[in-house]
Amino acid sequence: MKYVNEFREPEKAAALRKQITQLSNQLNKPLKLMEVCGGHTHSIFKYGIEDILPPNLELIHGPGCPVCVMPKGRLDDAIAISQNHNVILATFGDTMRVPGSTTNLLQAKATGADIRMVYSPLDSLQIARDNPDKEIVFFALGFETTAPSTALTILQAAAENITNFSMFSNHVLVIPALQALLDNPDLQLDGFIGPGHVSMVIGTNPYQFIAQKYHKPIVIAGFEPLDILQSIWMILQQLVENRCEVENQYNRLVEPAGNLIALQAMNQVFAVRENFDWRGLGEIPESGLKIRAEYAQFDAEEKFIIPNLKVADHKACKCGEILKGVLKPWECKVFGTACTPETPIGSCMVSSEGACAAYYKYGRLSAISKKAQQLATSK
Numbered sequence: 001m002k003y004v005n006e007f008r009e010p011e012k013a014a015a016l017r018k019q020i021t022q023l024s025n026q027l028n029k030p031l032k033l034m035e036v037c038g039g040h041t042h043s044i045f046k047y048g049i050e051d052i053l054p055p056n057l058e059l060i061h062g063p064g065c066p067v068c069v070m071p072k073g074r075l076d077d078a079i080a081i082s083q084n085h086n087v088i089l090a091t092f093g094d095t096m097r098v099p100g101s102t103t104n105l106l107q108a109k110a111t112g113a114d115i116r117m118v119y120s121p122l123d124s125l126q127i128a129r130d131n132p133d134k135e136i137v138f139f140a141l142g143f144e145t146t147a148p149s150t151a152l153t154i155l156q157a158a159a160e161n162i163t164n165f166s167m168f169s170n171h172v173l174v175i176p177a178l179q180a181l182l183d184n185p186d187l188q189l190d191g192f193i194g195p196g197h198v199s200m201v202i203g204t205n206p207y208q209f210i211a212q213k214y215h216k217p218i219v220i221a222g223f224e225p226l227d228i229l230q231s232i233w234m235i236l237q238q239l240v241e242n243r244c245e246v247e248n249q250y251n252r253l254v255e256p257a258g259n260l261i262a263l264q265a266m267n268q269v270f271a272v273r274e275n276f277d278w279r280g281l282g283e284i285p286e287s288g289l290k291i292r293a294e295y296a297q298f299d300a301e302e303k304f305i306i307p308n309l310k311v312a313d314h315k316a317c318k319c320g321e322i323l324k325g326v327l328k329p330w331e332c333k334v335f336g337t338a339c340t341p342e343t344p345i346g347s348c349m350v351s352s353e354g355a356c357a358a359y360y361k362y363g364r365l366s367a368i369s370k371k372a373q374q375l376a377t378s379k
Contacts, residue, residue, distance in 0.1 A: 009226070016229040017052050023236035024054040031057045032188065033235055034325055036178065037195035038065030038353025039223050045358040047225045053232070060187075060325035061358075063177055063281060064195055066142040067094045067351040068323060071279045072311035074170055075100035078139045081168060081304050082113040088131060089115045090124035091139035094351045099344060101311040105139075121153035121167070128157070128165035137300045141170040145197040147289060148262035151269035154291070154298045168300040169291055172276060174198050175206050176287035180278075182214045187325055191235040193228065194220035196250045201266075203258030204248050211244040222250040269295055277310065279347060280320030319346035322355055329356040336360060 024031065035041055041061045044050060050059055063069050075098055082089040082105070089105070096106040096117060109115040114134075118124050121138050128136040140150045150167060157165050174195060181187055194207060199220045210218045217238035221231035231249045238245060248254055269292060276288025291299040300306075313320060317339070318332035329335050329348065339345040341357055348354035352361070 012226055013052075013229055016226065016233055020057070020229065020233050020236060021054045023233065023240050024057050026240050027056075027236065029056065031190050031236075031239075032060050033057070033191045033193060033232065034060040034062045034181070034189050035193040035221075035228075036062040036064045036174065037193075037197065038068065038351065039197060040193055040195070040221065040228060041065070041355050041358050042353050043223045043225070043228060045362045047228075048362075049225060049228055057232075059193075060189065061322070061328075061355040062181065062325055063278065063323040064143070064174070064198075065323075065348070065351050065353040065355075066146070066172065067092075067098055068319065068347045068354045069172065069177075069278045069280065070095075070098060070141060070170060070347060071277045072099065072101050072313065073277065073307075073309050075104070076102075076311060077306045077308060078168055079103065079105060079108045079113070080307050081137050081139075081300060082108055082115050084135070084304060086133070087114065087135045087137060088127060089113065089137050089139060090118045090127060091115070092119070092141070093117045095139060095141065097344060097350050098347045099314075099350075121150050122156070125153055125157055125162065125165060128162050129160075132164055134164060135303070136165045137304075138165075138167050139170070140167045141172075143172060143174050143195075143198050144201045144266070147171040147270065148201060148259070148265050151265040154269050154295055155265065157298055158295065163297065166298050166300040166303050167291060169270070169289055171270065171289040172278065173272070173287050173289065174202075175209075176284045177278065177281065178207075178210065180281050180284050180287075181324065182210070182216070184324065189216065189325075190239060191216055192218040193231050193235070194218045194246075196220060196222050196227075196254065199248075199250065199254045199258070201259050201262045204246050204254060204256045205258075207246045211246050215244045217244050217247070219247045220250050220254055222253070268292075278323075279313065280323035314345050317346035319348045319356075322348055329359045332356070 124138040219231040219234045270289040271292045272286045273288040273290045275283045296302045316334045321327040344350045348356040
């Protein structure tokens with residue numbers, strides 16, 4: 001199947017649904033599968049995939065939204081950088097509205113900070129070329145999906161000897177996060193829908209520990225409805241056959257070894273941090289990327305004094321539990337009332353890849369109630 005519409009054919013979706021139901025009936029127990037990627041979460045709600053799954057099959061929404069896992073303290077650090085004289089802070093649009101402890105980047109911009117939305121780190125490098133008398137800082141974040149473009153931008157800045165440009169690196173790694181989830185005794189999962197975009201970079205090989213050490217099946221999946229349904233079918237097939245393997249449904253784009261050029265750029269520019277703080281998951285060892293000493297002139301953490309404070313989430317916000325898959329968005333008391341996309345209290349309501357934003361956008365409250373009743377009955 002080469003064209004997008006072929007991945008959305010209702011007849012094929014109905015056939016997959018039937019096979020999923022048959023396998024689910026064979027297993028005859030409550031099943032929990034986690035989709036790790038925020039892009040999958042968005043697609044699942046956009047296409048109503050949860051509504052057609054059997055009642056004993058529950059999808060858990062994991063910490064695969066890069067904006068959502070950003071702790072408040074790092075947002076406060078970015079705002080502090082933007083307050084420096086002669087600084088232009090550039091970042092992606094979603095990041096602008098993520099709440100810090102007292103304000104967000106959009107509000108800081110409204111009060112006078114020069115903060116600009118860009119679509120690529122290369123855009124921020126162009127701002128540096130156009131403003132040689134200013135210090136340009138790119139607020140870099142995301143998983144292995146976006147880290148290569150950040151690395152290549154630093155390499156380009158070095159090649160051009162651009163001295164008024166730096167990065168505030170908040171890139172994180174998916175594998176340590178998955179290990180933290182698997183080590184959490186409160187979260188009992190039967191399998192994983194593996195991230196498609198991240199896997200285009202890192203490949204399928206790094207996930208082997210999930211099958212070998214934790215004995216859980218994982219299937220790397222694409223983002224169209226048939227991709228996701230087929231990946232669910234593949235996981236259930238493994239469970240029925242008592243297998244635990246890493247399988248690749250997204251083989252039209254994902255290679256076992258990943259993108260070697262992207263990985264080389266990442267390894268050249270970045271080193272792994274000893275620890276990094278994740279919203280909801282706390283500190284995870286070796287889960288973040290920092291800029292190597294060889295490129296320290298492009299490291300905002302070396303150029304500027306940064307508060308580096310740890311800030312607790314809003315007491316009413318349950319983003320942490322939602323990111324771990326322990327709670328569903330509707331179980332948060334402020335969901336859809338005090339916390340909306342227009343007035344987000346937590347980060348999960350900001351990004352289109354956040355579980356709360358996906359639930360809210362696609363108006364699924366009646367379906368949510370029905371699914372909750374089905375799950376309660378099946379347990």
